[in-house]
Amino acid sequence: MIDNFLAGTYALFGDPVSIGIFLFGVIGGMLFGAIPGVSMLTLAAILLPFTANLEPAQGVMLFAVLYCTGTYGGAITAILFNIPGSPENAPTAFDGYPMTQKGQAGKAVGAAVLCSAIGGVASALVMMAATEPLANWAIRNIGPPEIFALVFFGLAVASSVGARTIWKGWMSVLIGLLIATIGQDPVGGINRYNFGMIDLAAGIAFVPAILGFFAVSEIFVQAEKKATGKYNAPKVSMSFPSFLELWMHKFAVLRSILVGFFCGILPGIGATLAAFMGYGEAVRWSKNKDEFGKGKLEGVISSETANNAATGAAMIPLLALGLPGGALTAMMVAVFQMHDLQPGPLVFMLSPDLIWIVFAAMFYANLSILIIGVIETKTILNLLKIPFQFLAPLILILATVGAYSGRGLVLDVMVMFIAGILGYILRRTGFSIPGIVLGLILGKIGEQNFAQGMQMVHYDLGTYFSRPICTLLIVAGTLTLLTSIFKAFAPSKTRS
Amino acid sequence: MGRLTRTHLIEAVVWLGIICVFFAYSFEFNQPIEIYRFGATAWPRVVIGLLLIATLGNLYYHYKNGSVAQGGLFGAASDEDTVSIFSEGKTLIRMALVLFTPFLFAYLLRPVGIYFSAPFFIALVMVLFGERRWKAILIMTAVIYVIFIGLFLVVLNAQLPQGNVSPFYDFSAWMLKMNTQLRELW
Numbered sequence: 001m002i003d004n005f006l007a008g009t010y011a012l013f014g015d016p017v018s019i020g021i022f023l024f025g026v027i028g029g030m031l032f033g034a035i036p037g038v039s040m041l042t043l044a045a046i047l048l049p050f051t052a053n054l055e056p057a058q059g060v061m062l063f064a065v066l067y068c069t070g071t072y073g074g075a076i077t078a079i080l081f082n083i084p085g086s087p088e089n090a091p092t093a094f095d096g097y098p099m100t101q102k103g104q105a106g107k108a109v110g111a112a113v114l115c116s117a118i119g120g121v122a123s124a125l126v127m128m129a130a131t132e133p134l135a136n137w138a139i140r141n142i143g144p145p146e147i148f149a150l151v152f153f154g155l156a157v158a159s160s161v162g163a164r165t166i167w168k169g170w171m172s173v174l175i176g177l178l179i180a181t182i183g184q185d186p187v188g189g190i191n192r193y194n195f196g197m198i199d200l201a202a203g204i205a206f207v208p209a210i211l212g213f214f215a216v217s218e219i220f221v222q223a224e225k226k227a228t229g230k231y232n233a234p235k236v237s238m239s240f241p242s243f244l245e246l247w248m249h250k251f252a253v254l255r256s257i258l259v260g261f262f263c264g265i266l267p268g269i270g271a272t273l274a275a276f277m278g279y280g281e282a283v284r285w286s287k288n289k290d291e292f293g294k295g296k297l298e299g300v301i302s303s304e305t306a307n308n309a310a311t312g313a314a315m316i317p318l319l320a321l322g323l324p325g326g327a328l329t330a331m332m333v334a335v336f337q338m339h340d341l342q343p344g345p346l347v348f349m350l351s352p353d354l355i356w357i358v359f360a361a362m363f364y365a366n367l368s369i370l371i372i373g374v375i376e377t378k379t380i381l382n383l384l385k386i387p388f389q390f391l392a393p394l395i396l397i398l399a400t401v402g403a404y405s406g407r408g409l410v411l412d413v414m415v416m417f418i419a420g421i422l423g424y425i426l427r428r429t430g431f432s433i434p435g436i437v438l439g440l441i442l443g444k445i446g447e448q449n450f451a452q453g454m455q456m457v458h459y460d461l462g463t464y465f466s467r468p469i470c471t472l473l474i475v476a477g478t479l480t481l482l483t484s485i486f487k488a489f490a491p492s493k494t495r496s
Numbered sequence: 497m498g499r500l501t502r503t504h505l506i507e508a509v510v511w512l513g514i515i516c517v518f519f520a521y522s523f524e525f526n527q528p529i530e531i532y533r534f535g536a537t538a539w540p541r542v543v544i545g546l547l548l549i550a551t552l553g554n555l556y557y558h559y560k561n562g563s564v565a566q567g568g569l570f571g572a573a574s575d576e577d578t579v580s581i582f583s584e585g586k587t588l589i590r591m592a593l594v595l596f597t598p599f600l601f602a603y604l605l606r607p608v609g610i611y612f613s614a615p616f617f618i619a620l621v622m623v624l625f626g627e628r629r630w631k632a633i634l635i636m637t638a639v640i641y642v643i644f645i646g647l648f649l650v651v652l653n654a655q656l657p658q659g660n661v662s663p664f665y666d667f668s669a670w671m672l673k674m675n676t677q678l679r680e681l682w
Contacts, residue, residue: 043542046654164565168553174547188529190536223594389625393618413602446537
């Protein structure tokens, strides 16, 4: 492994063009992740056609680096503006934004820098050591029933996040699931809920929906505060967390690495569920549950470690099985295909150089988060000094480009602004925006895997539950649901 | 009525209405799928059914507890974020404009294109956010427009909506031509 890694390192840094592409990916991913309104997906969508002119290894490496650094960069906007750069950064905003409001933005961003780097590097190391055995294990043990069970568990956890009542938490997740049913059904390709619009047959793209629900609705919330004179400019602070503060959360970091890696390895789930589950587990194991959501450093640490720990793991199903785990890894499949390659077991035999350049690039990209991230953070924190009336139009214009660039449809821009209005109203009435978004992202994956699972077991629930991992996850999800049902009907413990 | 308020009832009626619309519309695609016993409607209808239960449960919660947030949940919006703003007519009009303007901008993208409409949109958003100094509006509009054009047109050469109505389309074509000439200089 070490020989291969060194060979990959040499191939990466021995060629000036590769170094240039690597640096472009690191800085571009961090910048696009950290600019409110656009994300790494925007940059990736714009860059996709240009990768045809690159060497296959350079093209795939660029996207892998963008994935690592963009996942970190999205945490900055989540913390500073309550606008997650990508869905995997949504739980970071739960505690990161309250920390900014308390004048602890530097501490939150500092923790995100360090934990993203730790999670990412750990994940890259495990990925290098274990891609082949893990892929073999996943092929044997993880099928559609297990993926559906994990989606069920993830949605059960998400229903208790971000809403004012447990009922609204469930409603939020279900609204997301309902929106996800728009477009062709994943089994028979029958058009559902397209209301006569041809463009809707492809479904609601999740990038415009996420931009609308998070970025645009946040602009509207701030506009409301401006209109009512309740707007308080966030305080800028550059104080990073001390070593002792971070050391106190070592178990949270370890737990999130495990959660992130486990979620990331499963095809189709990606880093989003990892971040939600990392955050959910942090709350579950904490003695001070009530402090979460009010600016607790552990909340930021848990979700940021988990989502970056998932980046390396997400490469395993992509490279070993040819199955993308999210939007960016799906674009990586397109990069492979542009060069007449097909990700899957054969890539390890036919293009080992490509694989090890990608592994080495991801390792160094995560390391560079630590170095460049600290420098960049000090600059980005100054965004908070820009008056919001100037920042708002910039975010809206960038979000417009971000929504349009994915599929080149004006409909997506409309969807984004409709989602923004909906998100604004739902936030004001106590619904959970992260719950809606997770439902939207996991809806189609859940339905597809449920259908495939049912076909696999010939509609026999006994066979379905004879699979231990599937049963374990369904039981865990059911217990989570039952606990929340108990909470919903128990003598009300409310907060004013 | 318990502790129910008119807002709770309106909220429930809206959700029940959405549930009815989606359920009724599900008959439009109620076709069997040969390879899948449950068909295309099973999943949406289960989601609709669960949404109905959650809506009624939410109504029951408000009946018992009013508007107070439930304890033991994390990451919820604070009460400060959910205060009513609709006590003043002026605020209501301003918020309506804030919500409507981006939607109008999106609607105009197809005929007018982004290159022509962006500066007007940027300036209008600033005004809606309370900026009244016209010099600041002009300078910041120019700065944001230059950032937008510089990043997406000049550096990344991104494909953006150009409009399909003259003279807006001609303006977009002129911008793209200038960009091509600039690139040729390099």
